[in-house]
Amino acid sequence: MRLRRTKLYLPGNNPNMLLRGHLFNPDGVILDLEDAVAVSEKDAARILVRDVLRKGDFGNCEVTVRINAMDTDLWRSDIETVVPCGIDGIRIPKVENPKDIAIMDEALSHIESKAKMRVGKTLIFCLLETALGIWNAYDIAKASRRVAAICPGGEDLRADLKTTRSENSEELIGPRRIVVLAAHAAGVDALDTVYADITDDAGLRRETEWVKQLGFQGKSVIHPNQIPIIHDVFTPTDREIEQAKKIVEAAVEAAARGLGAVQVDGKMVDKPVVKRAEYTLQRAGLSAGGEK
Amino acid sequence: MAINAVGRDIPDSIPGYGDVKHFKGHDRRPPEGNRFGKRNRTAFNSRTDKTLPDIKAAISASGLKSGMTISFHHHLRNGDFVVNAVLDACAEMGIRDLVIFPTALFGVHKHLTRHIQSGVIRQIMGSVNGPIGQLASEGGMSVPVILRSHGGRPRAVTSGEVVIDVAFIAAPTSDKYGNLSGAVGKSACGSLGYAHSDAEYAQCVIAITDNLVPYPAPCIHIPQFFVDFVVVVNSIGDPAGIVSGTTRVTRDPMRLLIADNAAKLIEATPYFKNGISFQTGAGGISLAVAAYVREAMRERGIKGSFGLGGITEFFVDMMKEGLFERLLDVQSFDLAAVRSIGENPNHVEISADWYANPWNAGCAVNMLDTVVLGATEVDRDFNVNVNTEADGALLHGIGGHQDTAAGAQLTIITTPLLRGRIPCAVDSVYTVTTPGEVVDAIVTEFGVAINPRRQDLIDAAKEAGNVPLVTMDELIDKAHGFTGSMSPVETEERIIGVIEYRDGTVIDVVKQLKKK
Secondary structure (H helix, E strand, O other): OOOOOEEEEEEOOOHHHHHHHHHHOOOEEEEEOOOOOOHHHHHHHHHHHHHHHHHOOOOOOEEEEEOOOOOOOOHHHHHHHHHHHOOOEEEEOOOOOHHHHHHHHHHHHHHHHHOOOOOOOOEEEEEEOOHHHHHOHHHHHHOOOOEEEEEEOOHHHHHHOOOOOOOOOHHHHHHHHHHHHHHHHHOOEEEEOOOOOOOOHHHHHHHHHHHHHHOOOEEEEOOHHHHHHHHHHHOOOHHHHHHHHHHHHHHHHHHHOOOOOEEEOOEEEOHHHHHHHHHHHHHOOOOOOOOO | OEEOOOOOEEOOEEOOOEEOOEOOOOOOOOOOOOOOOOOOOOOOOOOOOOEEOOHHHHHHHHOOOOOOEEEEOOOOHHHEOHHHHHHHHHHHOOOOOEEEEEOOOOHHHHHHHHHHHOOOEEEEEOOOOHHHHHHHHOOOOOOOEEEOOOOHHHHHHHOOOOOOOEEEEEEOEEEOOOOEEOOOOOOOOOOOHHHHHHHHHOOEEEEEEOOEEOOOOOOOOEOHHHOOEEEEOOOOEOHHHHOEOOOOOOOOHHHHHHHHHHHHHHHHOOOOOOOOOEEEOOOHHHHHHHHHHHHHHHHHOOOOOEEEEEEOHHHHHHHHOOOOOEEEEEEEOEHHHHHHHHHOOOEEEOOHHHHHOOOOOOOHHHHOOEEEEOOOEEEOOOOEEOOEOOOOOEOOOOOOHHHHHHHOOEEEEEOOOEEOOEEOEEOOOOOOOEOHHHOOEEEEOOEEEEOOOOHHHHHHHHHHOOOOEEOHHHHHHHHHHHHOOOOOOOEEEEEEEEEEOOOOOEEEEEEEEOOO
């Protein structure tokens, strides 16, 4: 399982951030060719991002590029430039229907085979920033095997919902729940949108705890200082890890002895509990067997 | 000509400087001779009031003449009115060809440019920042600037290498008999540490104050028996430029990342234990290192012995919390430090001689465990440049860089790998300020390079497991990979700046920039 607790946005026109973003140890970086870049700078940013990608130094980060939306005439140049650099995935803004994903899948396959890369290597992360996109979440997530995650939008989505930001983002409760449901039904990750107030550490922690409880696997990040807080929330505690190890070990032992029932500390443990324990160990960076 | 111990080709004699003592390595020049003795004088008890009506009257009384050397301290920093006022008075009185010997100059002293151009000032011995540095770098001064560290300067004074004819001491408080305090008054600056040697060794001492109090003054830092004359003026400085308000730890993620790497290194070393002593600057990265170290001291229950150098509210709070026993303060950076030095007997004012002079029976930096310093450039040999920028212009003083690096058990240089498109890790620094032999580690956002001389530190960092170790070669290659090669700085042959090591040898020179 790939950890996607944090995905740090790096403006595609800012060499300092592009070169250094991975040093803050997010699980992934998003080199942004869309909102961070003014229309007049799109070409320059694309070249800069390509050059940074060719240097290829991003530590252990999952490297994705947010391309321009598919209703612009920029997205094809974007993928033709960045996909041959061997990135892990692209992030598509304003996805509204599964047809777009099918078109993208085909375009990516074409570029990959031309570049003699494994076809299907480049993953797709879908930003659902409109009511229609949220409504079609499941179909979008299932539209291609490349889809790795779906993510609700923030401000764009609010605007499309004809509402505004409230203190606790109540207006996004419904869309977030739909995204979680659709993601898990489709077998992809649910990744939450950014927390915009970069100075409000307590607010970030509150929101992260809440979306984790809803079922999200991580959040997008717009400032490096947000990373440790989100990791802290999404990383299991030592106690949780110890308990999970016990459960998984008991399950392995029970399976080896051909027993159906698993016992931990004298109590019967159900299958879902074992599954959750395995997930806890995965989130802790430990494999299901408890080994590094 | 001789190639010195850091590989610099230095002439044996430099016009306007004189014969050169070549740098042979750290601690390789033993002290010579006796301390300097100033002239004897007396103030008979018929003269119980040393005040004079204005600066010009004091200049006349001091016997100051063209060609002499006058000194100043920099405790009023960018709020200082005194240096400009004294030089204005000298100009009006027709005094010329002065050597000015400040402990440092700031942006506010840009005003002196006119006095350099008109010949009132012939030479500067001290840091030259901003516009004056640019002027000197472009050949605007007839004699080279001489840069000394905070310890090298009192060494030059106490040894008699520099004789101060008149010391002008800005005093936030004075009484009529010349007892001076930095801790009280509307222009309070806290410690007067950098003024002590000048008070003690100058042939004549003039105090300039904007707060004359009845005899004897409170909280005396410089006593009456050093001071010849007292002048009262309306204001010696702008409080907003003298001390900052609250010092906040940065939220800049890159600085925090560098600071975090530095703190991890400190925690990994054997120096991180009860009794640790510590110095950092007041800059963004330094203060953030202090913040991380404070957190680690709390977590591991470690109590330090003393905080040294320029003191900030942050260190004051650490002492209040019991994380330091005492503060040894040569310079107070903010209001909290100024208040503390006036109130807390464990917050001790020290002179620059006490702080860092290598030629006394033991200065404070020798007792220092850890110091965190900055750099404009570092190189493969761990040499550090703090004096010149990438364009070759002389823009910064040495401060206590050489002294604390030489004294501390663990000297850490923090620097970003790049500033904009300019690499900070290079094959060879443009100017050597501090030799690599006294530098233990270079800490950047891309990792920590430990000097191979310190295998013990490399082992300790490896054992800790969380210090992102890299080699200096890797850092330099990475920086080069990002930026490519820089075009070399084009210079004339003429030397416009002489960088002394703290022992008075010449470690490097700065040449005049070619006109573009």
